[in-house]
Amino acid sequence: MKPINFAVIGYGGMGSYHVHTIMAKEPEKIRVIGTYDISEIRQSISADDGYYCYESFEEVLADTTIEAVLIATPNDTHKELSIQAMKAGKHVVCEKPVAMNTKEFDEILSVSQKTGMHFMVHQNRRWDPDFLIVQELYRNKQIGEIFQIESRVQGANGIPGDWRHLKKHGGGMMLDWGVHLFDQLLYLTGSPIKKIDADLSDILGDEVDDGFHCFIIFENGLRAIVEVGTTNYSKLPRWYVKGTEGTAKIDDWDLSGEMIVATKEENLSSPTPIQAGVGLTKTMAPPSEEATQKLPFPEVPRNPSFYHNFFEVIRYDAEPFVKNEEVRCVMVLLDQILSDGRIAEKERVLTIV
Amino acid sequence: MKPINFAVIGYGGMGSYHVHTIMAKEPEKIRVIGTYDISEIRQSISADDGYYCYESFEEVLADTTIEAVLIATPNDTHKELSIQAMKAGKHVVCEKPVAMNTKEFDEILSVSQKTGMHFMVHQNRRWDPDFLIVQELYRNKQIGEIFQIESRVQGANGIPGDWRHLKKHGGGMMLDWGVHLFDQLLYLTGSPIKKIDADLSDILGDEVDDGFHCFIIFENGLRAIVEVGTTNYSKLPRWYVKGTEGTAKIDDWDLSGEMIVATKEENLSSPTPIQAGVGLTKTMAPPSEEATQKLPFPEVPRNPSFYHNFFEVIRYDAEPFVKNEEVRCVMVLLDQILSDGRIAEKERVLTIV
Numbered sequence: 001m002k003p004i005n006f007a008v009i010g011y012g013g014m015g016s017y018h019v020h021t022i023m024a025k026e027p028e029k030i031r032v033i034g035t036y037d038i039s040e041i042r043q044s045i046s047a048d049d050g051y052y053c054y055e056s057f058e059e060v061l062a063d064t065t066i067e068a069v070l071i072a073t074p075n076d077t078h079k080e081l082s083i084q085a086m087k088a089g090k091h092v093v094c095e096k097p098v099a100m101n102t103k104e105f106d107e108i109l110s111v112s113q114k115t116g117m118h119f120m121v122h123q124n125r126r127w128d129p130d131f132l133i134v135q136e137l138y139r140n141k142q143i144g145e146i147f148q149i150e151s152r153v154q155g156a157n158g159i160p161g162d163w164r165h166l167k168k169h170g171g172g173m174m175l176d177w178g179v180h181l182f183d184q185l186l187y188l189t190g191s192p193i194k195k196i197d198a199d200l201s202d203i204l205g206d207e208v209d210d211g212f213h214c215f216i217i218f219e220n221g222l223r224a225i226v227e228v229g230t231t232n233y234s235k236l237p238r239w240y241v242k243g244t245e246g247t248a249k250i251d252d253w254d255l256s257g258e259m260i261v262a263t264k265e266e267n268l269s270s271p272t273p274i275q276a277g278v279g280l281t282k283t284m285a286p287p288s289e290e291a292t293q294k295l296p297f298p299e300v301p302r303n304p305s306f307y308h309n310f311f312e313v314i315r316y317d318a319e320p321f322v323k324n325e326e327v328r329c330v331m332v333l334l335d336q337i338l339s340d341g342r343i344a345e346k347e348r349v350l351t352i353v
Numbered sequence: 354m355k356p357i358n359f360a361v362i363g364y365g366g367m368g369s370y371h372v373h374t375i376m377a378k379e380p381e382k383i384r385v386i387g388t389y390d391i392s393e394i395r396q397s398i399s400a401d402d403g404y405y406c407y408e409s410f411e412e413v414l415a416d417t418t419i420e421a422v423l424i425a426t427p428n429d430t431h432k433e434l435s436i437q438a439m440k441a442g443k444h445v446v447c448e449k450p451v452a453m454n455t456k457e458f459d460e461i462l463s464v465s466q467k468t469g470m471h472f473m474v475h476q477n478r479r480w481d482p483d484f485l486i487v488q489e490l491y492r493n494k495q496i497g498e499i500f501q502i503e504s505r506v507q508g509a510n511g512i513p514g515d516w517r518h519l520k521k522h523g524g525g526m527m528l529d530w531g532v533h534l535f536d537q538l539l540y541l542t543g544s545p546i547k548k549i550d551a552d553l554s555d556i557l558g559d560e561v562d563d564g565f566h567c568f569i570i571f572e573n574g575l576r577a578i579v580e581v582g583t584t585n586y587s588k589l590p591r592w593y594v595k596g597t598e599g600t601a602k603i604d605d606w607d608l609s610g611e612m613i614v615a616t617k618e619e620n621l622s623s624p625t626p627i628q629a630g631v632g633l634t635k636t637m638a639p640p641s642e643e644a645t646q647k648l649p650f651p652e653v654p655r656n657p658s659f660y661h662n663f664f665e666v667i668r669y670d671a672e673p674f675v676k677n678e679e680v681r682c683v684m685v686l687l688d689q690i691l692s693d694g695r696i697a698e699k700e701r702v703l704t705i706v
Contacts, residue, residue, distance in 0.1 A: 017632075155636050215552065223554075233496075233614065236602075277481030280366065
């Protein structure tokens with residue numbers, strides 16, 4: 001089967017990352033023909049990289065050699081560009097967040113249905129090795145039944161970049177990292193949400209959220225904490241996962257951390273009290289060495305790449321790895337959090353099947 | 354001034370800790386005369402330790418040489434023992450939680466007022482060095498304006514002990530560690546609470562909470578997370594404190610951890626993107642070495658000890674370091690959390706002046 005000819009719309013940080021890193025891994029399946037970017041500097045970079053520079057989006061749409069486009073532009077332009085592309089007979093890969101809100105996404109989906117063109121969102125963090133470990137632990141019960149998952153991403157740089165500060169372009173951390181972290185969590189659990197308490201932070205004085213803290217109770221009883229911060233000079237672990245028989249802590253994307261499980265060789269209820277501050281504690285004393293053991297994180301299956309899957313979807317009608325109905329669930333959730341910073345108790349907002 | 358003659362009611366873990374560790378530090382001010390405990394084993398330990406063993410609580414009350422009692426018995430007995438002691442003309446030091454609920458505490462306070470006997474709760478964790486560092490940072494603004502305080506205590510031993518599993522004796526982690534952590538937080542901030550989202554955990558299948566997660570918004574804008582867990586095989590830091598110009602992380606009671614502040618020597622908004630999982634991130638890239646610096650935790654003032662203060666209160670009418678109105682604020686809060694696991698939004702429950 002011949003490769004899919006792509007035009008890349010938006011040749012900024014993400015656009016060029018797709019071209020050089022992700023698409024480049026599938027040379028048999030993906031061929032980048034050219035780019036379109038409104039910035040002259042990026043046009044010149046694209047030319048230096050050897051790609052044809054389209055002079056307008058219309059020129060891309062009119063190019064019958066192009067089968068698909070990647071939309072890697074600011075968030076508020078995703079809808080219009082995607083719709084135009086599909087109406088011109090192009091399949092679409094779109095960066096996240098897919099759109100500014102669910103209403104916009106529904107318009108996109110409607111055009112996809114009418115035109116028969118495929119539309120797939122690049123929720124790439126489903127491939128993150130740290131996430132895959134958590135997903136595997138959730139399945140394999142190596143630390144027992146998982147009852148709480150804490151997913152944190154913390155930086156100290158504020159909100160870098162230009163349009164990411166602005167509401168009208170879909171800036172803010174909820175639409176930036178939030179969309180990744182909720183996508184991972186909902187994809188992993190497959191459970192409806194029972195309740196969310198969300199608190200959007202405003203430390204930098206921007207017009208968009210510069211972070212957030214969400215406490216989530218799922219219908220199946222699982223608790224989750226999802227937190228993003230942009231003024232964290234020292235970091236908490238990327239993942240902290242509590243099971244009935246152990247705890248996994250993944251410190252960073254380099255997969256440093258530890259996984260400790262109960263050996264059940266000893267009665268854990270009778271530890272020796274320790275001095276803690278100016279008091280004594282038996283409850284918080286460390287278990288004896290025999291009572292717990294450290295295990296390596298599990299090996300995780302390597303999933304086919306995003307573009308491998310996209311190719312299979314286009315050429316062989318395979319099932320998309322990132323399904324639009326899943327992406328839509330996250331958008332519904334984000335809409336609610338962003339509209340009121342808080343979701344009514346016991347309101348069921350999500351059903352992933 | 355002569356020392357205060359004490360009888361210790363309940364010679365278990367806490368009672369003997371008071372005698373050997375805390376009271377022993379103030380030999381000029383506190384003299385332990387005897388103990389009363391219903392357990393024969395503990396009576397025999399007390400005799401071996403050289404203390405007179407009272408045969409009944411009435412015998413303690415009838416002993417005119419005794420000026421004050423320490424109540425270190427299960428939580429459900431605090432009220433009755435304290436009231437009887439004050440009615441018999443004894444001052445009272447009471448272990449935490451002061452009572453099962455605010456109603457009980459109000460009965461105690463009423464008797465204290467009527468009898469003129471002093472009643473002081475041993476909220477000893479106000480003296481914890483880790484807490485004092487956080488308190489000092491809140492005051493000295495070394496990491497800027499503090500906007501979030503996370504206070505966690507995590508163990509892997511479940512709920513050790515006997516009566517601590519049982520509701521009727523006032524068991525559970527909210528009344529055990531919760532009362533400490535909320536006392537610290539309210540004492541530190543001095544701000545009313547605007548909103549609390551509380552989630553009590555039930556992992557062990559006990560009839561009491563085996564931990565909890567609370568997200569708190571104070572009237573002054575401060576956010577706080579208070580969390581206790583008893584099935585945490587790997588731990589998060591004891592304190593994680595976010596300021597506008599830095600972050601302090603105190604890992605454990607041994608004061609290990611780090612404090613990182615912005616140097617402001619460099620524009621923090623332009624970091625180099627890093628590979629994170631299968632994606633790129635500029636926002637979460639580490640700041641350059643010049644952009645931040647590590648500082649030692651601040652030196653903290655050494656407060657006079659609990660029993661030093663108690664002595665001054667009794668002998669010189671000094672101001673108590675642990676005030677009953679502060680303790681009552683925490684009880685009101687715990688009542689509400691324990692009664693519904695959740696406090697109505699924007700209900701003002703606490704005013705500490």
